[in-house]
Amino acid sequence: MRLITADMLEDLAxxxxxxxxxxxGDPYIGKLLxxxxxxxxxxxxxxxxxxxxxxxxxxxxxxxxxxxIVIEKTPAGDELDAAFAAYExxxxxxxxxxxAFEAGGMNSMAPILAAARRNVPLLxxxxxxxxxxxxxxxxxxxxxxxxxxxAVADEHGNVVVIKARNSALxxxxxxxxxxxxxxxxxxxxxxxxxxxxxxxxxxxxxxLALGIGATLREARAAHRDPIDDLVAFFATTHYKxxxxxxxxxxxxxxxxxxxxxxxxxxxxxxxxxxxxxxxVTIQNEYLLARTAERMLAIVPDLICILDFDTATPITxxxxxYGQRVNLLAVQTPPIMRTEAALAVFGPRCFGxxxxxxxxxxxxxxxx
Amino acid sequence: MRLITADMLEDLAxxxxxxxxxxxGDPYIGKLLxxxxxxxxxxxxxxxxxxxxxxxxxxxxxxxxxxxIVIEKTPAGDELDAAFAAYExxxxxxxxxxxAFEAGGMNSMAPILAAARRNVPLLxxxxxxxxxxxxxxxxxxxxxxxxxxxAVADEHGNVVVIKARNSALxxxxxxxxxxxxxxxxxxxxxxxxxxxxxxxxxxxxxxLALGIGATLREARAAHRDPIDDLVAFFATTHYKxxxxxxxxxxxxxxxxxxxxxxxxxxxxxxxxxxxxxxxVTIQNEYLLARTAERMLAIVPDLICILDFDTATPITxxxxxYGQRVNLLAVQTPPIMRTEAALAVFGPRCFGxxxxxxxxxxxxxxxx
Numbered sequence: 001m002r003l004i005t006a007d008m009l010e011d012l013a014x015x016x017x018x019x020x021x022x023x024x025g026d027p028y029i030g031k032l033l034x035x036x037x038x039x040x041x042x043x044x045x046x047x048x049x050x051x052x053x054x055x056x057x058x059x060x061x062x063x064x065x066x067x068x069i070v071i072e073k074t075p076a077g078d079e080l081d082a083a084f085a086a087y088e089x090x091x092x093x094x095x096x097x098x099x100a101f102e103a104g105g106m107n108s109m110a111p112i113l114a115a116a117r118r119n120v121p122l123l124x125x126x127x128x129x130x131x132x133x134x135x136x137x138x139x140x141x142x143x144x145x146x147x148x149x150x151a152v153a154d155e156h157g158n159v160v161v162i163k164a165r166n167s168a169l170x171x172x173x174x175x176x177x178x179x180x181x182x183x184x185x186x187x188x189x190x191x192x193x194x195x196x197x198x199x200x201x202x203x204x205x206x207x208l209a210l211g212i213g214a215t216l217r218e219a220r221a222a223h224r225d226p227i228d229d230l231v232a233f234f235a236t237t238h239y240k241x242x243x244x245x246x247x248x249x250x251x252x253x254x255x256x257x258x259x260x261x262x263x264x265x266x267x268x269x270x271x272x273x274x275x276x277x278x279x280v281t282i283q284n285e286y287l288l289a290r291t292a293e294r295m296l297a298i299v300p301d302l303i304c305i306l307d308f309d310t311a312t313p314i315t316x317x318x319x320x321y322g323q324r325v326n327l328l329a330v331q332t333p334p335i336m337r338t339e340a341a342l343a344v345f346g347p348r349c350f351g352x353x354x355x356x357x358x359x360x361x362x363x364x365x366x367x
Numbered sequence: 368m369r370l371i372t373a374d375m376l377e378d379l380a381x382x383x384x385x386x387x388x389x390x391x392g393d394p395y396i397g398k399l400l401x402x403x404x405x406x407x408x409x410x411x412x413x414x415x416x417x418x419x420x421x422x423x424x425x426x427x428x429x430x431x432x433x434x435x436i437v438i439e440k441t442p443a444g445d446e447l448d449a450a451f452a453a454y455e456x457x458x459x460x461x462x463x464x465x466x467a468f469e470a471g472g473m474n475s476m477a478p479i480l481a482a483a484r485r486n487v488p489l490l491x492x493x494x495x496x497x498x499x500x501x502x503x504x505x506x507x508x509x510x511x512x513x514x515x516x517x518a519v520a521d522e523h524g525n526v527v528v529i530k531a532r533n534s535a536l537x538x539x540x541x542x543x544x545x546x547x548x549x550x551x552x553x554x555x556x557x558x559x560x561x562x563x564x565x566x567x568x569x570x571x572x573x574x575l576a577l578g579i580g581a582t583l584r585e586a587r588a589a590h591r592d593p594i595d596d597l598v599a600f601f602a603t604t605h606y607k608x609x610x611x612x613x614x615x616x617x618x619x620x621x622x623x624x625x626x627x628x629x630x631x632x633x634x635x636x637x638x639x640x641x642x643x644x645x646x647v648t649i650q651n652e653y654l655l656a657r658t659a660e661r662m663l664a665i666v667p668d669l670i671c672i673l674d675f676d677t678a679t680p681i682t683x684x685x686x687x688y689g690q691r692v693n694l695l696a697v698q699t700p701p702i703m704r705t706e707a708a709l710a711v712f713g714p715r716c717f718g719x720x721x722x723x724x725x726x727x728x729x730x731x732x733x734x
Contacts, residue, residue, distance in 0.1 A: 086530070089457075160540055161528040163453070173527055176543035 001051060002207075004044040004112060004122065006035050011213025016108030017313040018212050018230075018328075019205065021302045023262075023285035024104010024131030025067045026315060033077050034109040037116040044112050045121040049203050052097055052123060052194035059087060059095040059191045060127055061114050062107035064135065064152065064174060065184035066262040067284060068255070068317040070106060075155065079186040080114045082159050086151035087188035090161045099123040099197060101138060101190065103205045104131035105315060110186070122206070127190065128345075129202035129336050130302050133261050133284035135174060136167040137345035139335055140190045143200035150174055150189035154181035179260040202335055208237055216311050226311035227326055234330055241331040243359055245289060245296045246270055246278050247308060250323040255282070255316070266305070266319050268327055278327060280305065282316050287350055289327060297329035297359045298347050300336050304328040329359045368418060369574075371411040371479060371489065373402050378580025383475030384680040385579050385597075385695075386572065388669045390629075390652035391471010391498030392434045393682060400444045401476040404483035411479050412488040416570050419464055419490060419561035426454060426462040426558045427494055428481050429474035431502065431519065431541060432551035433629040434651060435622070435684040437473060442522065446553040447481045449526050453518035454555035457528045466490040466564060468505060468557065470572045471498035472682060477553070489573070494557065495712075496569035496606075496703050497669050500628055500651035502541060503534040504712035506702055507557045510567035517541055517556040521548035546627040569702055575604055583678050593678035594693055601697055608698040610726055612656060612663045613637050613645050614675060617690040622649070622683070633672070633686050635694055645694060647672065649683050654717055656694060664696035664726045665714050667703050671695040696726045 004012070013027035013034075020027075038044065052058070061080055063070065088094055095118070100111040103126045115122040127138035135147055147167035152174050153159045160177045164170040170189065178185040192200070215233040219226035227244055234242035248270040255264035264282045276291035286303035289296040297303050305314045308324035335341065337358070347354045371379070380394035380401075387394075405411065419425065428447055430437065455461055462485070467478040470493045482489040494505035502514055514534035519541050520526045527544045531537040537556065545552040559567070582600040586593035594611055601609035615637040622631035631649045643658035653670035656663040664670050672681045675691035702708065704725070714721045 090528070156532055158529075158531045158536055158540065160530070160544075161457070162525075163527070164525045165523055169525055172547055173525065173544055176547045177527075177540055180539055180543045 002046045004046050006038045008210060009034050009109070011217060012206065012210050013105055013109060013213070014216060014313065015209030015212030016103045017105035017315060018304050019209055019302065020104030020131040020313070020315065021285045021304055022282065022316040023067060023133065024102050024108070025063050025070055025106020026317070027105025029070060029074060030106035030109030033075060034112040036077055037113040041116040041119065044115045046124050046206060047097065047121045048124050049198045049201060052197060054193060054195040056096045056194035057093045057191065058097045058099050058123065058194060058197045059188050060099045060101035060140065061188045062101045062110045063184065064187045065178045066257050066260060067106070067315060068257060068262045069183040071317060073182060073184050077113060079153055079155050080110060080188065081117065082157060083151040083153040083186050083188040084114065084118065086153065086159045086161050087149060090149040090151060091191050093191065095120065097121050097123055097194065099201060100126040100206070101135065102126055102128040102131045103209055107131065108206065108209055123197060123201065124206045125197070125201035125203050126205045127201060129205055129332055130300065131285050132345050135171040135187070135189065137349065138167070138190065139202055139341065140192065140200045141167040142341045142344045145190055145192045145196060145200050147171065147189045150187060152177050152185045152187050154185050175260050183257065183260060202333065204238070211237070220310060227328065230311065238333040239330055241359065243329050244326055245329050246327040248325065250319060250321055250325060253319045253321060262316055268325060283350055284316065286316070288352055288354070289329065295354060295357060298352065298354055298356060299350060300332050300341070300345050301359050302330035302332060304330065331359055369413045371413050373405045375577060376401050376476070378584060379573065379577050380472055380476060380580070381583060381680065382576030382579030383470045384472035384682060385671050386576055386669065387471030387498040387680070387682065388652045388671055389649065389683040390434060390500065391469050391475070392430050392437050392473020393684065394472025396437060396441060397473035397476030400442060401479040403444055404480040408483040408486065411482045413491050413573060414464065414488045415491050416565045416568060419564060421560060421562040423463045423561035424460045424558065425464045425466055425490065425561060425564045426555050427466050427468035427507065428555045429468045429477045430551065431554045432545045433624050433627060434473065434682060435624060435629045436550040438684060440549060440551050444480060446520055446522050447477060447555065448484065449524060450518040450520040450553050450555040451481065451485065453520065453526045453528050454516060457516040457518060458558050460558065462487065464488050464490055464561065466568060467493040468502065469493055469495040469498040470576055474498065475573065475576055490564060490568065491573040492564070492568035492570050493572045494568060496572055496699055497667065498652050499712050502538040502554065502556065504716065505534070505557065506569055506708065507559065507567050508534040509708045509711045512557055512559045512563060512567050514538070514556045517554060519544050519552045519554050521552050542627050550624065550627060569700065571605070578604070587677060594695065597678065605700045606697055608726065610696050611693055612696050613694040615692065617686060617688055617692060620686045620688060629683055635692060650717055651683065653683070655719055655721070656696065662721060662724060665719070665721055665723060666717060667699050667708070667712050667723070668726050669697035669699060671697065698726055
């Protein structure tokens with residue numbers, strides 16, 4: 001058991017935003033919300049998967065919708081209460097522990113906020129090991145847990161409970177409701193017992209996020225290159241391999257909201273002008289990085305855009321022309337690269353016309 | 368109490384389709400479904416509003432979506448079971464009597480089918496006194512009953528329960544879900560006690576539909592003009608005034624599905640070529656009949672297109688080029704023309720740039 005206190009949230013939010021690969025919502029807004037909850041309700045107990053009892057009822061929670069909208073529709077902090085109440089009533093069970101459905105700036109914070117408000121522990125794990133744009137893209141779903149019943153609530157007190165035939169249909173209906181809630185909503189789903197959670201979750205992602213955040217903070221304090229430290233840190237984790245793919249300037253950002261997702265692309269022109277520009281494809285998250293000639297990295301591996309000087313992760317909705325950035329790729333852990341997993345969140349699940357190809361062969365361009 | 372037996376369904380379906388003003392779903396498919404239910408589960412007890420006990424828990428039910436789709440997505444008959452189960456669980460009450468949320472070909476039959484399957488009485492009333500395209504356009508809502516909780520189900524076992532802040536928002540979310548259910552779904556909503564149902568419902572609409580159906584059938588059998596008999600029959604009811612506005616041929620039908628509704632228009636060229644063509648505006652129902660020069664009738668008054676020879680009502684999805692038709696307008700009863708009612712289902716609620724104007728001044732063109 002580890003206690004999450006307010007002073008840890010900055011590291012956690014930054015680290016989760018790195019794992020969020022541009023998605024998972026704004027870490028700054030998420031941090032403020034979690035901070036307020038911990039100040040009011042006290043620190044949150046975080047359990048490793050091995051520590052959760054077999055029979056403990058676990059549910060996942062987080063924000064759903066286009067992260068572009070959260071910035072304008074700032075949450076009050078109690079939006080998840082209605083979703084939990086509706087979930088518990090529909091499932092006929094009290095939620096005794098909370099798990100993040102994804103690791104992302106906002107969506108690592110929302111479960112902390114909920115755990116603090118409800119006085120239940122948080123699990124050190126999640127269902128994506130990163131952020132993905134769709135709620136069926138969960139290791140929970142890949143390994144046999146149903147997203148239903150799913151409760152979705154907005155800030156006006158509207159609540160919808162979905163019992164669909166499978167997790168993908170649950171996402172299908174919840175997305176339609178979320179769009180009509182103004183493009184952003186709050187969700188509780190994937191109820192399961194502790195023994196199941198242990199089997200189907202990506203372990204240790206909250207600790208991992210804390211470690212990423214601490215690594216970047218300490219590197220900056222020591223005036224070391226934070227990217228070097230970050231690559232070294234990943235080597236000590238089950239993600240293992242991180243590669244700096246490019247450094248350059250954002251010259252083009254195309255962004256639009258479609259079917260409830262933040263879509264678009266960004267182009268990075270390398271500082272070394274002899275090198276080819278890199279285009280990054282966005283669907284809430286960064287899904288594909290490629291030059292005209294070759295693919296650099298593709299989902300489910302992590303594609304992260306970090307501020308060139310500070311290594312602060314930049315979420316898709318904060319991308320701007322002229323930003324100087326590092327483009328980092330991180331290999332995802334084995335549980336996320338099985339055939340079953342790639343069938344649910346491999347490149348073709350996003351309409352990308354590529355097979356998954358691990359980044360393991362890539363090297364930093366200036367090495 | 369009156370018993371609804373299978374042999375009454377033809378009259379009821381035809382009469383309700385007249386009240387449906389082109390909407391409310393296909394009477395033929397509805398009749399077959401109700402017939403099968405009565406054959407399997409026995410006749411349905413129909414109570415007048417005065418006969419329902421104050422404390423009896425009443426809920427409304429019917430089909431939601433574009434009627435164009437029901438023809439292709441023929442229901443099996445048990446779709447409402449899941450919606451009732453979800454409604455009862457969400458409301459924490461057993462439904463002891465059923466009311467139609469609209470009088471329409473399908474939506475007068477669905478409550479009969481449900482009443483038969485569940486062995487509960489049906490009320491001789493509805494919440495629209497006709498058909499309307501939106502679930503908040505109910506006298507229930509006008510006079511203070513909330514549509515929530517609302518349960519919506521499809522034929523695949525997907526069920527969604529909505530608890531929105533008001534009836535219009537409930538429609539807003541249910542419509543999005545219905546669109547994703549393939550454009551057609553089954554709904555239970557507007558829970559209320561018997562005393563309330565008495566106060567907020569349009570009384571006698573099931574009997575009225577039976578009377579309309581019988582009138583048309585008997586006129587045909589006696590080789591009388593069914594329109595004359597129909598106008599005479601309406602004069603004996605609380606709808607009172609019906610007017611034959613035009614007789615002619617359908618020369619143009621524009622139809623498309625937009626935001627989950629069957630939209631479009633139809634043009635009738637009078638047999639008397641000296642008279643101006645009439646255009647009828649469609650949003651699931653016939654909402655407005657006008658020539659280039661003047662308005663003939665407008666929602667919430669009923670606009671009915673009937674086969675010229677048989678007076679069979681033609682629903683919007685069955686309109687075809689070349690059909691010879693009578694265009695009938697019927698004044699709606701007082702409960703549907705109050706200021707409160709027009710604020711919920713007056714012309715401007717449909718985006719029509721007209722105020723309501725009663726048909727009372729109009730006369731049959733050849734009189």
